[in-house]
Structures are given as structure tokens and as C-alpha cells.
Amino acid sequence: MNEATGIKEIIKPENLAYKKSNVLTDDIMHYCPGCGHSTTHRILAEIIEEEGLQKDAIGVSPVGCSVFLYNYIDIDWQEAAHGRAPAVATAIRRLLPDKFVFTYQGDGDLAAIGTAETIHACNRGENILIIFINNGIYGMTGGQMAPTTIPGMKSSTSPFGRDVKLMGNPLKITDIVATLPGTYYVTRQSVHTPANVKKAKKAIRKAVNYQKLNKGTCLIEIVSNCPSGWRMTPVESNKWLEENMLPFYPLGDLKAPEVQTVKQIKSNKAND
Amino acid sequence: MEKELRLMKGNEAVAEGAIRAGADGYFGYPITPQSEIIEYLMESKPWETTGMVVLQAESELASINMVYGGAGCGKKVMTTSSSPGISLMQEGITYIAGAELPCLIVNVVRGGPGLGTIQPSQSDYSQAVKGGGHGDYHLIVLAPASVQEMFDFVSLGFDLAFKYRNPVMILSDGAIGQMMEKVWLSPYRERSKTVPEWATTGKPDSRKRNIITSLELDPNRQEIFNQKLVKKYNLIRETEVRFEEFQCDDAEYLYVAYGTSARVCQKAVELARNEGIRAGLLRPVTLFPFPVERINELAGKVRLILSVEMSAGQMVEDVMLSVAGKVPVYHYGRMGGMIPAPDEVVENLKERIIGG
Numbered sequence: 001m002n003e004a005t006g007i008k009e010i011i012k013p014e015n016l017a018y019k020k021s022n023v024l025t026d027d028i029m030h031y032c033p034g035c036g037h038s039t040t041h042r043i044l045a046e047i048i049e050e051e052g053l054q055k056d057a058i059g060v061s062p063v064g065c066s067v068f069l070y071n072y073i074d075i076d077w078q079e080a081a082h083g084r085a086p087a088v089a090t091a092i093r094r095l096l097p098d099k100f101v102f103t104y105q106g107d108g109d110l111a112a113i114g115t116a117e118t119i120h121a122c123n124r125g126e127n128i129l130i131i132f133i134n135n136g137i138y139g140m141t142g143g144q145m146a147p148t149t150i151p152g153m154k155s156s157t158s159p160f161g162r163d164v165k166l167m168g169n170p171l172k173i174t175d176i177v178a179t180l181p182g183t184y185y186v187t188r189q190s191v192h193t194p195a196n197v198k199k200a201k202k203a204i205r206k207a208v209n210y211q212k213l214n215k216g217t218c219l220i221e222i223v224s225n226c227p228s229g230w231r232m233t234p235v236e237s238n239k240w241l242e243e244n245m246l247p248f249y250p251l252g253d254l255k256a257p258e259v260q261t262v263k264q265i266k267s268n269k270a271n272d
Numbered sequence: 273m274e275k276e277l278r279l280m281k282g283n284e285a286v287a288e289g290a291i292r293a294g295a296d297g298y299f300g301y302p303i304t305p306q307s308e309i310i311e312y313l314m315e316s317k318p319w320e321t322t323g324m325v326v327l328q329a330e331s332e333l334a335s336i337n338m339v340y341g342g343a344g345c346g347k348k349v350m351t352t353s354s355s356p357g358i359s360l361m362q363e364g365i366t367y368i369a370g371a372e373l374p375c376l377i378v379n380v381v382r383g384g385p386g387l388g389t390i391q392p393s394q395s396d397y398s399q400a401v402k403g404g405g406h407g408d409y410h411l412i413v414l415a416p417a418s419v420q421e422m423f424d425f426v427s428l429g430f431d432l433a434f435k436y437r438n439p440v441m442i443l444s445d446g447a448i449g450q451m452m453e454k455v456w457l458s459p460y461r462e463r464s465k466t467v468p469e470w471a472t473t474g475k476p477d478s479r480k481r482n483i484i485t486s487l488e489l490d491p492n493r494q495e496i497f498n499q500k501l502v503k504k505y506n507l508i509r510e511t512e513v514r515f516e517e518f519q520c521d522d523a524e525y526l527y528v529a530y531g532t533s534a535r536v537c538q539k540a541v542e543l544a545r546n547e548g549i550r551a552g553l554l555r556p557v558t559l560f561p562f563p564v565e566r567i568n569e570l571a572g573k574v575r576l577i578l579s580v581e582m583s584a585g586q587m588v589e590d591v592m593l594s595v596a597g598k599v600p601v602y603h604y605g606r607m608g609g610m611i612p613a614p615d616e617v618v619e620n621l622k623e624r625i626i627g628g
Contacts, residue, residue: 056474060341070483076472078344079485081367084337087329091341091349092472094325095297099474117337120330 021045023054027071034234036224037066039191040133043201044104045073051208057100058092060085064106065139083114086121089128100211102129108138111147111173118173125182125216129207132174132219135226136245143229147171150248155229170248174221178254184216186255190223190246192238199251215257223249276457282422282449286352286378286442287312289426290324294461295376296347297325299338303357304390305446306380310352322463332357336364336377343373344484346471348430348464350376354446355384355396358404365439366405369501370486374433376426377411378442380449383582383609391609392446392532397586400443401560408498410505412440412512413559415530419453427461434468436508443559445582447532447611514557515566519545523552525621526570528591529580530556532611537580539614544621551621559587567594577601578621582611600624 013019023045031038048057054075061069063082070077080088085103093101110118110132121128137155138144145155145162148170152161162170178186185207189200200222207218223245225237232240280288287309290298300310310328318324325342329335335351342349353361358379368375379400383393400413412432414425422444429440467473475481488494516534519541520526527537534555544551554570556563571577576599579588585603592601604620606612 055476058345058472058474067487070481070485074475074481076475076481077483077485078341078472079371079483079487080340081337081363084333084340084364087334087337088341088344090327090334091297091299091325091338092345094327095342095345095347095349096473116330117334120334 021049023049023074025072025074029072030068031065032228034225034227034237035065036135036191036222037133039197040131040200040222040224041069041072043191043197044131044204047201047204047208048073048075051205053100053208056098057102058096060089060092060101060103062103062105062109064109066104066106066133067140069104083109083112084117085109086114086117086126086128086130090121090124090126093126093128097127100208101127102131104131105133106139107132107134107136107146107148111171115173119177119180122177122217122219123180123182125184127211127214128217129204129211130217130219131204132221133224134221134249135224135229136170137226137229139226139229143226147173150244153244172249174219174254177217177219182216183219183255184257185210185218185253187253188221188223188249188251190241190251192225192241196251210257221249223251275459277454278457279452279454280419281308281452282416282419282444283308283380284312285419285423285455286426287316288457289423290350291316291318291322292458292460293427293430294322294348294463295324295350295426295430296463297327297338297342297349298351299327299329299335299342299349300351301329301332301335301353301357303354305382305392306352306354306378306449308449309378322460324463332360333364336361336368339375339377340364340368340371340373343368343375344371344472346468346473348434350378350426352378352380354380354382355393356387358396358399362405365411366403366407366409367486368439369403369405369409369411370407371484372437373439373484374430374437375439376429376433376442377439378444381443381445383607389609390446392448392582392611393607393609394445394531394533394582395584395586395607396443397559397581397583400441401562401590409501410508410560412436412438412508412561414440414442415557415559416442416444416448417531417534417555419448419451420455422448423455423457427458432512436504438504438508443531445532446609509561512558513561513563513565515563516555516557518553518555520552520554520570522550523570523573524550524575525552525625526574526577527551527553527580527617527621528556528567528577528587529553530559530587533580533582536612536614536617540617540621543614543618547618549621549625562590562594564594567591568596568598571595571598574599576624578624579603580612580617581605583607
């Protein structure tokens with residue numbers, strides 16, 4: 001028995017502990033090895049599949065590394081101009097109030113060029129989910145400084161490290177939107193370990209259910225890595241994330257509704 | 273159902289026209305001289321009657337991107353603004369053109385550049401008819417010359433937008449937006465229940481996913497898309513030219529003017545004829561597509577053409593291209609919010625005649 005046949009015999013549906021979501025397409029993702037985008041895409045696709053949302057989901061993709069997100073998740077998509085996804089999603093959800101509408105945006109898209117659209121969609125309490133990938137860098141354009149680049153962090157436009165006196169401070173936009181009355185659930189997660197992937201997925205599931213109840217805007221920040229932009233191996237980048245990004249962007253809920261299950265909320269609503 | 277007659281402002285006619293055209297959504301940001309449009313809509317509360325969504329956005333940038341999102345769902349959506357706001361919208365407009373989405377944009381033009389004035393002007397002509405944002409594209413541009421046309425062109429604009437999957441602009445100005453005239457209101461059209469096959473409304477099992485985008489990294493495929501747009505614009509040029517003629521049959525001298533300037537020139541034609549000068553007027557109703565052929569035909573019959581605009585001379589370039597050197601073409605314009613008077617337009621024609 002040669003090696004190839006050996007593998008074929010092992011890879012059988014009954015032996016698989018892990019399978020690709022049916023909502024993911026067969027397109028090969030263009031992301032660099034170790035990038036958090038692909039993991040986040042996967043859990044998002046899994047939630048869409050598990051919650052039976054494929055026919056109801058409309059995603060808004062950003063400008064940035066995840067610009068081709070619409071090639072990977074098999075739902076209807078709109079590709080927004082840089083930073084404008086929350087405005088685009090606002091109209092979609094208001095015109096199609098029974099659909100599941102979300103944006104997927106990077107830090108440059110959401111916290112620099114799209115700051116106004118982000119803040120105002122959240123403040124109006126649009127019933128959309130915003131998934132915010134924060135890797136502290138402009139990945140697609142080649143590793144320039146982002147609004148979330150942490151002090152001292154090197155990038156191609158802060159080659160000696162971010163000097164906050166010269167370049168300004170990183171913007172903790174998730175903390176800001178958590179203070180707005182329109183947001184219902186604001187949390188910061190990561191996907192750099194299996195345990196964190198599980199937590200992040202749980203957060204997405206919560207947000208999906210809050211949207212069904214029209215509770216207001218949900219924003220999930222995923223603190224992520226950029227091995228290529230950070231000039232590190234995937235393993236190094238995850239270590240660097242843990243040691244440098246997480247102390248500055250601590251994980252956890254910034255705004256969460258009182259702990260009660262969606263079932264309870266639904267029954268409360270029925271009693272109103 | 274009988275038509276209703278009402279006295280209203282041009283801006284109010286746009287708002288009423290939107291509700292009656294069966295619009296699904298309006299997204300806008302206040303700016304003078306067109307804020308009555310969103311005020312009228314908020315006062316009318318169409319979400320309680322037709323179900324139309326009305327939202328005041330945080331900026332023109334947000335408004336036009338809301339229009340993008342709504343149009344991507346196959347809905348009849350629109351925004352309105354005035355010159356500085358329309359400049360801010362150019363990013364969204366080019367994305368809408370690039371994604372081939374139908375929508376309606378109304379520009380109630382004021383004088384510029386910059387913050388300029390709040391008085392009427394026609395200085396956004398080139399921006400409107402040549403594209404406005406980056407990339408090769410065109411809007412279909414309608415130029416109303418009355419409050420009635422402000423009302424009628426909303427419905428017409430939506431129809432053209434959906435016929436060609438192309439953004440349509442109503443290029444008005446502060447005079448037509450603010451003045452009051454009687455308007456025959458046509459009956460309410462029901463909001464459309466049909467979903468275009470390209471719209472993003474959630475993917476049923478029966479079809480592939482729909483993607484609204486203007487992105488194409490492969491230059492070969494991008495060029496094929498550009499060629500497709502060119503073909504569409506040529507079809508629009510062949511099919512949708514609209515204009516109006518006033519005393520052109522025996523005219524020796526031709527005015528070309530649109531919107532407010534056309535109203536001035538219509539009076540100027542009368543005044544000139546009282547003095548024995550056989551003047552006529554061609555009023556383009558569509559600025560894109562431009563009435564190239566008809567102007568060229570008329571150029572063969574008249575001695576000279578005077579293009580009258582409230583600008584430094586923008587449409588005159590298209591008049592010259594249409595005339596193709598057959599007869600002299602001149603420009604007369606007022607700027608900065610000034611509207612020419614009929615007698616000064618006649619005087620200018622006389623100077624050209626003597627000069628010629």
C-alpha cells in the first residue's frame with residue numbers, strides 16, 4: 001500500500017472530525033498562511049449554515065484584504081466602497097427588514113476612512129452585525145500603519161515604530177461604539193487559538209439571534225494577525241498578538257445584554 | 273383616477289413625485305437650496321402609507337452609499353442634494369455606475385466652485401454629463417425646466433434607471449427647486465413587487481449567489497466590461513434623446529439652452545421676433561444623451577447658434593461638437609447665482625449678428 005492510497009482510505013466522511021461548511025465555496029482563499037481572515041470566514045460560514053441563514057443572509061464586504069470575501073461564502077453579497085459598508089448595510093436592512101445583514105470590515109476600512117459611517121450606523125442602532133477584523137495594519141496595500149497600529153509597532157509608514165507624538169494615537173473604536181445607545185452587543189474576540197475560535201463563533205451566534213429580535217447594532221471585533229505585514233511566521237505572529245496586541249486590546253464583552261438566553265428574550269417579548 | 277392640480281415648489285414636487293412614483297427609499301442630507309425635499313418627505317410620513325423608507329443620513333457620502341445598498345437589493349431608491357453635496361457623492365455614484373445599479377439622484381444646482389453661493393446656477397453641467405467621478409461612465413441626465421417636470425421626471429427617471437440599470441440624474445437648479453407653479457399630480461404607482469434577477473435579497477437554493485460589485489482585477493475582463501458599458505451608452509444615445517423646439521421652423525438664429533436658461537430664452541425668442549429677428553430655441557431635455565443630430569440638422573438652416581447657460585460655458589462645448597463647424601457657435605452666460613434677463617440675451621444675440 002503506497003502513501004497516497006493510505007491517505008485516501010483515511011479521508012472518509014465517517015473518519016472526519018472536521019469538515020468544510022457547505023456555505024463555503026470551493027474557491028481557494030487568497031490569504032497568506034496563518035492569517036486570521038480564513039478562520040473568521042470559516043466560523044461565519046458555519047454559523048450561517050447552522051442557523052439556516054443562507055437564503056436570508058446579505059453580506060457587505062469591504063475594501064481591504066477581505067475584498068474578495070464574496071468569492072468564499074455562498075450567499076448574496078454587496079461589495080462596498082472603502083469604509084462605507086455600514087451605510088450600505090443600513091439601507092439593505094431597512095429595505096429588507098426580515099433578512100440577516102452584516103458587514104465584514106478591516107481596521108483601516110472601519111476605523112479610519114469609514115469612522116463616520118461606523119459611528120452613525122451604531123448610534124442609530126441599525127439592526128446589523130458588524131464584524132471588525134483588527135490586525136493593526138493595512139494588509140492589502142502592503143503593511144502601512146493603520147488607525148489601530150499600537151504604539152511602537154512597526155509598519156511600512158511607521159518604520160521606526162508608531163510614535164504617537166508624531167503620528168497620533170491608535171483608535172479604540174470598539175470601546176467608543178460600546179458607549180453609544182444604539183449598540184446592543186459589543187465584544188472583542190480573537191481566533192488565534194482553538195479556544196478563542198470557539199468563543200468568537202459563540203459571539204457571532206449571539207449577534208445573529210439579537211438581530212432577529214431587532215435589538216440594535218452588534219459589533220464583534222476580532223483581534224487578528226497579519227504574518228506577512230508583521231514580517232513574522234504564523235506561529236510568531238500569534239505569539240506577538242498575545243504578548244502585544246491583547247494587552248492593548250483586551251478580549252471580552254464591552255457591552256452585553258443581561259445574561260439571558262434568546263429563548264427567554266423571546267418569551268419576555270411575547271409577554272409584553 | 274382623475275389628476276390632481278396643486279400649487280407647489282419644485283423641491284416639493286420632487287418629494288411628492290417620489291412617493292407617487294412608488295419609490296422604496298429616500299436617503300438624504302440637508303443642503304440649501306433643496307432641503308424642502310427631505311422636509312416634505314418627513315412631514316408626509318410615506319412609511320405609513322406606501323411603505324417608503326425615508327432616512328436622514330450623517331453625510332452625502334453615507335446617503336449615496338445607502339442608495340447603493342438599496343439599489344443593490346433591486347429597490348427604487350433615490351437621493352437629492354445640491355452642488356457641494358453632489359461633489360461629495362461622486363465616489364458612490366461611480367461605484368453605482370460600475371456596479372450597474374439603477375437609482376435616481378437629484379442635483380438642485382447652486383453656484384460654485386467651493387462653497388460658492390446658494391443661488392441658482394448651471395455650473396455642474398460637465399460634472400453631470402461627463403461622468404463626474406473617476407472611470408469611464410455616464411449618467412442619464414434629465415433637465416427639468418418647470419415644477420411640473422420636476423414632478424414628472426422622478427417617475428421617468430426611475431423607469432430609465434431600471435430600463436438600463438444605470439444611475440439617472442435630474443439636473444435642476446435653485447430657481448426651479450424654489451419657485452412655485454401649478455402641478456398636475458399623476459396617480460400613485462404601486463411599489464414594485466418584482467425582484468430583479470441580479471438583486472441581493474438572500475440566495476434561494478434555486479439560483480447562484482448574486483454579487484453587487486464594481487471590482488475586476490483582470491484587465492482583459494475589465495475592458496470587456498468597459499466595452500459593455502460603452503455599448504449601453506450608445507444604445508441610450510440612439511434611444512433616449514429628448515428635446516423641445518420653440519419657433520425653430522423658420523429660425524435664422526438659434527438659442528440652445530436648458531432648464532432655467534431655456535425659460536429665459538423662450539421669452540428672448542418672443543422679444544427678438546417682435547424686433548423682426550427670427551430667433552428660435554432648442555431646449556435639450558436630456559443632457560446625456562445630448563440632442564447631437566437635431567442640433568447638427570438645425571445648424572444647416574441657421575446663421576449662428578447662441579448657447580445660453582448659467583455657467584462659464586460648459587454645454588457650449590457639446591453644442592460645438594454637435595454643430596461640427598457648420599455655423600459659428602457662441603456662448604452667453606451668467607455665473608455666481610445670477611440669472612440672465614431675456615433682454616440681455618436678445619442684446620447678446622444682436623451683438624453676435626452684427627459681429628458676424
